[in-house]
Amino acid sequence: MATQCPGTTYKTGDDAFVSIIDGIRKKALSHPDSPALSFLPDGKAENAELCSYSRLDMRARAIAAAIQATGQGDGRPVLLMLPPGLEFIAAFFGCLYARAIAVPMTPPGLARMARTFNRLARIVEDSGSRVFITSARLRKAVEELAERVHFADSIRIICLDETDDALSRS
Numbered sequence: 001m002a003t004q005c006p007g008t009t010y011k012t013g014d015d016a017f018v019s020i021i022d023g024i025r026k027k028a029l030s031h032p033d034s035p036a037l038s039f040l041p042d043g044k045a046e047n048a049e050l051c052s053y054s055r056l057d058m059r060a061r062a063i064a065a066a067i068q069a070t071g072q073g074d075g076r077p078v079l080l081m082l083p084p085g086l087e088f089i090a091a092f093f094g095c096l097y098a099r100a101i102a103v104p105m106t107p108p109g110l111a112r113m114a115r116t117f118n119r120l121a122r123i124v125e126d127s128g129s130r131v132f133i134t135s136a137r138l139r140k141a142v143e144e145l146a147e148r149v150h151f152a153d154s155i156r157i158i159c160l161d162e163t164d165d166a167l168s169r170s
Helices: 020-030 053-069 086-097 110-127 136-146 165-169
Strands: 010-012 015-017 035-039 049-052 077-080 101-104 131-134 156-159
Touching: 020 053, 020 086, 035 053, 035 086, 049 053, 049 086, 053 086, 053 131, 053 156, 053 165, 077 086, 077 110, 086 101, 086 131, 110 136, 131 136, 136 156
Parallel strands: 077 101, 077 131, 131 156
Antiparallel strands: 010 015, 035 049
16 A cells, blocks of 8 residues: 555445554454454464454553553653564554554563673663553563663553453543
């Protein structure tokens, strides 16, 4: 598709939307149980993890509310240190919903974390982000990483395992 000007309406069949977020919201309302995403953790279709439009929309809105609660949405960078999967995608869309800039930081294996801390700390420093989105499994590593930057005391961590879907109603 050719690049379009902001505010341009995109059309797909009978559906029209202004942005991808608008498209997800409309699909969540009109076809809530239709699959929006499928993730193949091992590359095999029979093991696919599915996410409906309503689930994606709800998770993204809850994550966006958590980002907004930190005061760091609206054009500011948000670091995503998550493994590949549906939660990463929901967090990415949560950033879009909050009008934040998603900065993906795919974590290395925990065994290699010590060797890559300096590189990851430079990403944090360069982005200037004050918000991390991560999982409970990676929280300790993110806390250690946050301690290495000069603005560590102002970093907020959003743990997806603790982000309540009820925030989506905020």
